Amino acid sequence: MTNFRTLDDMGDVSGKRVLVRVDLNVPMENGHVTDTTRIERVIPTIEELSGKGAKVILMAHFGRPKGKPVPEMSLRPVAEALEEVMDHDVVFAPDCAGERIDTAIDGMNRGDIMLLENTRFYPGEEQNDPDFIKKLAALGDLYVNDAFSAAHRAHASTEGLARALPAFAGRTMEAELKALEQGLGKPKRPVVAIVGGAKVSTKLDLLTNLVKKVDALVIGGGMANTFLAARGAQVGKSLCEHDLGATAKQIMIEAASAGCAVVLPVDAVVAREFKAGADSETVAIDAVPEDAMILDVGPKSVAAVNEWIDRAETLVWNGPLGAFEIAPFDQATVAAARHAADRTRTGDLVSVAGGGDTVAALNKAGVTDAFTYVSTAGGAFLEWMEGKPLPGVEALA
Structure with a gap:
């Protein structure tokens, strides 16, 4: 607007x-x-x-x-x-x-x-x-x-x-609206969106809107497990909404018809328990042990994400790639955030991020100030990403 x-x-x-x-x-x-x-x-x-x-x-x-x-x-x-x-x-x-x-x-x-x-x-x-x-x-x-x-x-x-x-x-x-216009309103292309978080069910509207607007959609966090399972991967004891498999497939079909690449993890950091310093290992995404949980994406996946960030002119970010609150499961989010920050600093990338967990993750990576704009708006930022009209903004027109 x-x-x-x-x-x-x-x-x-x-x-x-x-x-x-x-x-x-x-x-x-x-x-x-x-x-x-x-x-x-x-x-x-x-x-x-x-x-x-x-x-x-x-x-x-x-x-x-x-x-x-x-x-x-x-x-x-x-x-x-x-x-x-x-x-x-x-x-x-x-x-x-x-x-x-x-x-x-x-x-x-x-x-x-x-x-x-x-x-x-x-x-x-x-x-x-x-x-x-x-x-x-x-x-x-x-x-x-x-x-x-x-x-x-x-x-x-x-x-x-x-x-x-x-x-x-x-x-x-004013600053927020201008940043959002740069992010999805009239962005420089290619546009890459990174969307993470625990559950697909909380971000259905977001994913459905983004596949029509961006050139690549990187999916991380627990929600990536639902997409992986829909593709037939075994995700062990990972957080996964198996009942949304058909929905995940439909989103991937819509992305393909819109020319939007869906980027899912190719390797993962897994552990048997979710706690600080838990024993963990990196495995290929088709080799997740039955008794383990996916808690972060692996280094090959981070490299793929960074390649997309390198191609992008605009990056929109909502949600971490892994369970960033606890080390060592913060590594992927921190690495990708720092890479995006480096490209933003050199003027090669417009980076717009928002959402509570995202702000916390960027703070942890020490790069909040390096992004073009970081929104603290929470629900309003998410509804904007979902393509919904915001009454308080519409009334200013």
Whole structure:
């Protein structure tokens, strides 16, 4: 999607009330934020608007309070963390709608920043209720969405407000949408997708969409076992959805008719138990012992993956190649990630990656910063890869 307005299109915002939807759904322990990554990502938009004299009014959700106030899901501790990261005063509002919030906003000076209480404390948020949208819209003059990670939800603060007020993409949203356009919208070809993870059943829509859009689909992780078994390979005690064999075959047929190569492991690292330092061996894919589990792809498979990365102009990555959480079953994922990072650094590859396990795997390989773009959006990134419309993005058009 390229036809969206950004902060560059807003004009003079000095003295304007700007409602900014951000993702502050951060990990917490004992009332303290333990990872500020998501906070850091929205700082550029907040600082830019504040610096231009806008009254910056932040809106976010936290957890799943199911439409009623839950004290443990208050955003108050997040406001404190935001203040620390930004080194700027952040006023916390104990509600996100109503007269006292109107009064608090009226009292803001140019450049002030306020964080409203959890929007999901109201049932109207997740219901995208018109009356709740009106209450929120009354708080602002302009709307900015900087929460791509919540853009797959048609909620009041993500989709409804974008239709009620002049709407713009924040800097993080803008960067994400541009990266995704490079990834699958209008990519440089050849395009290679690496898809891993435990189960085919969780990524059926993704695989079906990708085989129509990419030139090669590398399948790793536990889901590769289902495809191998569908081809007649014995996978021992490996994680495998044997009941999805017909589905795997159908995906391979669709890939062939679309001219998409499906790349499966040719060798594997196997072990009798899944634990750190477990005895393991590398075997050909047609020689997996009956009492062993496939826990990573082998060196020949990594070489094949790297060959495809060498051919690619664009790489889209979602999911690890093996059980990367435990050594030595992280080796294939780390090796392929570092190879992709090297090609990205030299300007030969556009690399776009996303999904929780993927981000963790790239962090482990030490290459997150080397990729063209790494999305922390989770569900929204996956739905984009599946080719599904994202309500919060569509509303910005």
